[in-house]
Amino acid sequence: MSSADIRRVTRTAILIALTVAFQSLGLQQMVTGPVVNMFLYLAVMTVGVWGGVATGLVTPVVALWVGILKPAMAPMVPAIALGNAALAVVFGMVSGIGGRKSTTFRIIGVLIASLVKFLILSTTVRYLVQVPGPLAKMMQGTQLVTALIGGALALVLAEILSRTGIIGETTDGTGRKRG
Numbered sequence: 001m002s003s004a005d006i007r008r009v010t011r012t013a014i015l016i017a018l019t020v021a022f023q024s025l026g027l028q029q030m031v032t033g034p035v036v037n038m039f040l041y042l043a044v045m046t047v048g049v050w051g052g053v054a055t056g057l058v059t060p061v062v063a064l065w066v067g068i069l070k071p072a073m074a075p076m077v078p079a080i081a082l083g084n085a086a087l088a089v090v091f092g093m094v095s096g097i098g099g100r101k102s103t104t105f106r107i108i109g110v111l112i113a114s115l116v117k118f119l120i121l122s123t124t125v126r127y128l129v130q131v132p133g134p135l136a137k138m139m140q141g142t143q144l145v146t147a148l149i150g151g152a153l154a155l156v157l158a159e160i161l162s163r164t165g166i167i168g169e170t171t172d173g174t175g176r177k178r179g
Contacts, residue, residue, distance in 0.1 A: 014050040015043045019059045023068045028136055030146065037117075037150025038157065040087055040143055041110065045158045045169055049092035056084025077122035081119040087147065090116045103155070111152030118144035129170060 001008075013066055036059065044052035060080040094109035094138040095102070118141075119169070125131060125139040125176040161167045 007070055008047050008051060011047045012043065012054050015039050015047070015051065016058050016062075018132050019055060020066075021066075023151030024066070025061065026068070029142060030088050031144065033146030034149035034153060037087070037114075037147045038153040039150075040084055041091060041113075041151050042158060043153065044088050044092045044095070044164050045106075049088055052088025053085045056083045056088050060084065070135070072135055075129045076121075076124065076131060076135075079121055079129065079139075082090065083120040083143070086112045086120055087117040091151075106155055110148065110155065114144055114147035115146050 019036055020037050022039075025032070040052050040056050043055045060069065060077045064071075064074055064077050080173040091106075091113035094112050095106040097105050121143045122140040125136045131139070158167075
C-alpha cells in the first residue's frame with residue numbers, strides 16, 4: 001500500500017469518525033443533516049468518490065447500531081446508505097466534468113447530487129418502506145434542503161481549508177488532485 005493510499009484511507013476514517021461523532025450529539029435534523037451531508041461532500045473533494053461512498057455507507061449503519069437513528073428507522077438504513085453513496089458518486093462525476101478548478105461544476109454537482117439523494121429517499125419512503133408519519137416526512141423534502149445546505153457548507157469549508165493549508169489539496173471528485 002502506497003503512502004497516498006494510506007493517506008486516503010486515514011482521511012476517510014477520520015471523516016467517518018467525525019460524521020458519527022457529530023451525529024452522536026443528538027441535535028435536530030436541520031442541524032445534523034447538513035453537517036452529515038457536508039462531510040459526504042468533503043470526503044469526495046478531499047479523498048475521492050470512494051471515500052465519499054465509504055462514509056455514506058458506514059454512517060447510517062453505525063448510527064442505527066449505536067442508537068443515533070431510532071429503531072423505527074431501521075428499514076430506511078439501506079435507502080439512506082444508497083442515497084448517501086449516490087450523492088457521492090453523482091457529485092464526484094459532475095464536479096469532475098468541469099476540470100481541475102471548476103467551482104461552477106462543483107455547484108452543479110451539489111444541486112444534482114442533492115436532488116438524486118432526495119429522489120432515492122422520498123421514493124423509498126413513499127413506495128417501498130413503511131415508517132411512521134413524522135419519520136417519513138423527515139425522508140422527503142427535508143432531505144433535499146439538508147443536502148443542499150451541506151453542499152454549500154462543504155464548498156465553503158473546502159476552500160477555507162485549502163487556502164489555509166489545513167488540507168494540502170482537494171480532488172476533482174474522481175480522486176485526481178486539484179490545484
